[in-house]
Amino acid sequence: MKQVLTTCPYCGTGCTFYLNVEDDRIVSVTPNDANSVNQGILCLKGHFGFDFVDNKTRLTNPLIRKNGELVEASWDEAIDLVASKMKETIEQHGPDALAAFSSARCTNEENYLMQKLMRAVVGTNNIDHCARL
Amino acid sequence: MCALNAFVVADPNKCIGCKVCEVACAVVHSDVPVKTVGQMTTPIIPRLYLVKTAEVTMPVQCRHCEDAPCANACPVGAITQRDGIIYVDQEACVGCKTCMLACPFGAMEMVPYYRNGERVKQLRLTEETGEGPVLQDAFVASKCDRCIGVEGGPACVANCPKEALRVVRPDELRRTRNLEAALAVLESVKNVIG
Amino acid sequence: MSGLGTAFGSGAMTNTINELQQMGPNDAIFAIGTNTTECHPIIGIRMLEAHRRGARLIVADPRETELAKHADVYLRHNPGSDVALLNAMMYVILTEGLADEAFIKSRTENFEACRETVLKYSPERVEGITGVPAEKVRQAARLFATAENGATYYTMGITQHTSGVDNVLSVANLAMLTGNLGKPRAGVNPLRGQNNVQGACDMGALPNVYPAYQPVTDPKVREKFEKAWGRKLSDKVGMAISDVLRGIEEGKVRFLYVFGENPMRSDPDVNHVRHCLEKVEFLVVQDIFLTESAAMADVVLPGTTWAEKDGTFSNTERRVQRVRQAVEPRGNARPDWQILRDLIRAMGYPADYSSPEEIFNEIRTVAPSYAGMTYERLEKLGGIHWPCPTEEHPGTPILHVGKFSRGLGRFSAVDWRPPAELPDDEYPLVLTTGRRTAHYHTGTMTRNCWGLDGVAPEEWVEISPEDAADLGIAHGDHVRLTTRRGSVVARAEVTDRVPKGVTFITFHYTESAGNLLTNSALDPVSKTPEYKVCAVRVEKVSA
Numbered sequence: 098m099k100q101v102l103t104t105c106p107y108c109g110t111g112c113t114f115y116l117n118v119e120d121d122r123i124v125s126v127t128p129n130d131a132n133s134v135n136q137g138i139l140c141l142k143g144h145f146g147f148d149f150v151d152n153k154t155r156l157t158n159p160l161i162r163k164n165g166e167l168v169e170a171s172w173d174e175a176i177d178l179v180a181s182k183m184k185e186t187i188e189q190h191g192p193d194a195l196a197a198f199s200s201a202r203c204t205n206e207e208n209y210l211m212q213k214l215m216r217a218v219v220g221t222n223n224i225d226h227c228a229r230l
Numbered sequence: 231m232c233a234l235n236a237f238v239v240a241d242p243n244k245c246i247g248c249k250v251c252e253v254a255c256a257v258v259h260s261d262v263p264v265k266t267v268g269q270m271t272t273p274i275i276p277r278l279y280l281v282k283t284a285e286v287t288m289p290v291q292c293r294h295c296e297d298a299p300c301a302n303a304c305p306v307g308a309i310t311q312r313d314g315i316i317y318v319d320q321e322a323c324v325g326c327k328t329c330m331l332a333c334p335f336g337a338m339e340m341v342p343y344y345r346n347g348e349r350v351k352q353l354r355l356t357e358e359t360g361e362g363p364v365l366q367d368a369f370v371a372s373k374c375d376r377c378i379g380v381e382g383g384p385a386c387v388a389n390c391p392k393e394a395l396r397v398v399r400p401d402e403l404r405r406t407r408n409l410e411a412a413l414a415v416l417e418s419v420k421n422v423i424g
Numbered sequence: 425m426s427g428l429g430t431a432f433g434s435g436a437m438t439n440t441i442n443e444l445q446q447m448g449p450n451d452a453i454f455a456i457g458t459n460t461t462e463c464h465p466i467i468g469i470r471m472l473e474a475h476r477r478g479a480r481l482i483v484a485d486p487r488e489t490e491l492a493k494h495a496d497v498y499l500r501h502n503p504g505s506d507v508a509l510l511n512a513m514m515y516v517i518l519t520e521g522l523a524d525e526a527f528i529k530s531r532t533e534n535f536e537a538c539r540e541t542v543l544k545y546s547p548e549r550v551e552g553i554t555g556v557p558a559e560k561v562r563q564a565a566r567l568f569a570t571a572e573n574g575a576t577y578y579t580m581g582i583t584q585h586t587s588g589v590d591n592v593l594s595v596a597n598l599a600m601l602t603g604n605l606g607k608p609r610a611g612v613n614p615l616r617g618q619n620n621v622q623g624a625c626d627m628g629a630l631p632n633v634y635p636a637y638q639p640v641t642d643p644k645v646r647e648k649f650e651k652a653w654g655r656k657l658s659d660k661v662g663m664a665i666s667d668v669l670r671g672i673e674e675g676k677v678r679f680l681y682v683f684g685e686n687p688m689r690s691d692p693d694v695n696h697v698r699h700c701l702e703k704v705e706f707l708v709v710q711d712i713f714l715t716e717s718a719a720m721a722d723v724v725l726p727g728t729t730w731a732e733k734d735g736t737f738s739n740t741e742r743r744v745q746r747v748r749q750a751v752e753p754r755g756n757a758r759p760d761w762q763i764l765r766d767l768i769r770a771m772g773y774p775a776d777y778s779s780p781e782e783i784f785n786e787i788r789t790v791a792p793s794y795a796g797m798t799y800e801r802l803e804k805l806g807g808i809h810w811p812c813p814t815e816e817h818p819g820t821p822i823l824h825v826g827k828f829s830r831g832l833g834r835f836s837a838v839d840w841r842p843p844a845e846l847p848d849d850e851y852p853l854v855l856t857t858g859r860r861t862a863h864y865h866t867g868t869m870t871r872n873c874w875g876l877d878g879v880a881p882e883e884w885v886e887i888s889p890e891d892a893a894d895l896g897i898a899h900g901d902h903v904r905l906t907t908r909r910g911s912v913v914a915r916a917e918v919t920d921r922v923p924k925g926v927t928f929i930t931f932h933y934t935e936s937a938g939n940l941l942t943n944s945a946l947d948p949v950s951k952t953p954e955y956k957v958c959a960v961r962v963e964k965v966s967a
């Protein structure tokens with residue numbers, strides 16, 4: 098069994114725990130004790146809130162709307178479509194016609210890239226996330 | 231004399247009502263191995279029940295009574311004493327709910343019966359539906375088994391973040407209380423005599 | 425952010441969670457508008473443990489929460505009356521000579537203006553607004569002000585109001601008045617609801633600041649970022665979520681990228697959001713499930729859960745901690761940083777990051793408060809509190825020691841304003857929203873968990889026994905809640921937890937999205953929607 102130390106994805110307390118992994122599946126969680134906020138304890142979400150990872154309804158392929166329906170597409174196709182739409186919108190309506198909502202659930206690195214995409218690449222400060230909510 | 235049955239009990243002054251105990255209990259008693267969590271099809275079936283009202287917050291579970299009313303009431307003898315616990319033989323249970331009526335704690339619950347993740351059906355009993363008779367689902371009595379055979383002891387106790395649950399071993403309890411009382415007497419005598 | 429930023433120069437939690445473990449009889453905990461044991465259980469547990477060791481516990485909440493049950497003084501104030509309540513507490517502290525004069529003199533400014541305003545709010549005078557007996561307010565104020573150290577904690581119960589910024593300013597006033605900043609076991613501590621709200625703010629996912637709160641309107645700062653990123657940058661403050669929605673309405677915003685959020689559930693006034701998402705020309709949603717928002721998108725990009733990628737989160741106490749990949753991405757889903765990197769590249773901008781660590785190292789070069797953190801140090805120390813300017817710096821668990829981030833702490837004169845929507849004949853009750861133990865935010869994750877959905881699978885609306893009797897509602901009945909914006913059906917939990925006149929609903933469930941009902945009236949400064957108060961009508965439905 099592999100044990101991977103990580104940080105809880107739920108509330109802002111930032112408890113840490115080990116994900117116990119067998120055959121590429123998380124089987125259980127062990128609270129972290131040393132150097133942690135939680136010191137060996139966890140709440141319900143931290144303890145048992147991991148199986149959404151293997152939920153059957155997870156999105157596993159990019160989807161593109163064609164004739165009103167969302168259909169599966171390749172990564173290249175999806176990324177190219179988004180990029181060309183972004184460029185097209187910038188050309189026709191200027192950078193401030195684009196906006197992004199970033200994610201308070203995703204990592205710092207991802208939030209950094211999201212705002213960099215909007216600021217440095219698109220050229221707008223229309224970036225927000227739902228901290229207010 | 232045999233030892234009295236141990237049981238798990240909560241401290242209402244400590245419990246915050248987080249339900250970790252309920253889910254921990256359901257997980258260790260799930261009839262499908264935990265490895266498939268995420269593909270889980272069976273419902274959560276805990277064996278202790280959180281009471282959360284304006285006055286009190288704590289889970290309630292079986293006391294493993296010495297003269298167990300549930301066992302005495304069961305018409306088919308499905309409830310017996312084994313290895314220091316009161317045990318429900320779910321195969322033998324006929325779902326008559328007498329034990330539910332008998333238990334003063336509400337520790338007994340009737341739950342859908344699962345085997346290998348599949349709903350167990352009644353042998354004969356059918357229900358009349360629009361599409362003709364269909365075999366009825368089986369329901370059986372279920373309650374705390376003090377996690378007999380579970381590594382690390384009762385799952386609810388092990389996982390409660392507030393240490394609100396503990397296993398009470400009646401004989402030990404008496405001895406500790408005696409000791410505490412004796413020490414208290416010593417303390418007060420000291421104060422008086424100096 | 426706005427409130428604490430104004431008062432102290434930083435919007436973050438000033439102290440740390442583990443300080444609760446050192447609290448005892450000389451310390452006080454003041455929890456206002458936070459259902460801590462349900463929303464931040466581990467912090468709630470620490471509070472209760474501190475209380476058992478003798479720390480004084482004061483709880484102010486319209487709902488009688490678990491924490492309230494243990495409180496030495498429980499103030500059940502009317503929803504939306506926080507400023508009046510806090511001013512009344514300060515009135516007592518001022519008039520009874522319990523204020524920390526030395527601290528006020530040496531560390532703060534604008535005290536006189538605050539004092540003048542506060543002196544209008546005697547506990548007796550505001551009883552009608554707060555619904556709290558004056559004597560209780562006096563008790564609470566004395567208990568807090570006479571403690572050696574007093575720490576205040578709050579969450580959305582304080583911020584999700586049209587007066588949210590005022591509420592926060594009042595909390596800051598109280599803390600400064602009692603000298604409870606820049607020392608252990610004290611401070612003003614907003615508890616963040618989501619795991620990385622702090623990080624998203626730190627990283628500049630805000631319309632007015634670059635990473636580490638450097639204003640986009642400051643030419644010097646902009647120049648620095650232009651140099652770092654090699655592009656000309658906009659000097660215009662961007663649009664907040666609510667502005668974006670309005671911008672779509674007005675045809676100004678035509679392309680929307682929604683990353684890991686479900687505005688169809690988390691935003692107030694869902695019907696309005698739906699309309700906007702339908703209207704925007706091109707909608708991209710990056711998420712792990714086909715949420716209501718994703719189902720409306722033109723392109724859906726499958727991201728990964730936290731267990732399938734590396735990175736860092738910054739918790740509510742500014743502690744940066746590692747997230748580590750435990751399992752492989754499912755199906756063709758990709759770690760979100762890779763998706764964003766590839767998109768940046770496809771836009772013709774260089775992005776060669778081969779790991780989140782490389783991105784983190786770039787962050788360190790532009791965000792001074794993160795400069796001294798490395799993945800190696802995070803690993804070794806189990807997390808570092810920012811600001812951490814150099815690799816030798818141990819991090820900063822407690823902010824504003826000796827000096828506030830902005831120099832002097834600033835008092836504000838804050839008057840109470842009524843909530844935007846009050847009950848009337850047609851909508852006679854107050855509706856307030858929140859969350860439950862087993863669930864989290866919009867439920868995208870928790871409702872897809874066996875264990876979590878199993879223990880709380882259905883929406884319950886809390887209603888007081890008095891109101892229930894008036895409306896002929898019994899425990900477990902199906903009831904319809906109607907506001908000016910929409911209506912939902914849920915089951916009634918008749919309970920003393922809510923006072924007469926108040927109902928409570930959560931926003932975790934699609935079937936009865938609480939936010940169909942709530943008011944999108946915003947705080948004029950922070951643009952936080954008023955989730956916590958709106959007017960509602962409740963009726964029994966025959967099911």
Ligand code: SF4
Pocket residue numbers: 105106107108109110111112135139140141142143144464465466467
């Ligand atoms: S374990 Fe519970 S308290 Fe800790 S971070 Fe996760 S959700 Fe928050």
Ligand code: SF4
Pocket residue numbers: 240244245246247248249250251252280288289389390391392393394395
């Ligand atoms: S786990 Fe402990 S604190 Fe949580 S509900 Fe059960 S007994 Fe109470």
Ligand code: SF4
Pocket residue numbers: 291292293294295298299300301316332333334335336337338373
């Ligand atoms: S189920 Fe009830 S009656 Fe039976 S042993 Fe347990 S507590 Fe006693």
Ligand code: SF4
Pocket residue numbers: 238254255256276277278291373374375376377384385386387
């Ligand atoms: S002892 Fe085991 S069976 Fe009994 S309530 Fe606790 S977890 Fe459930």
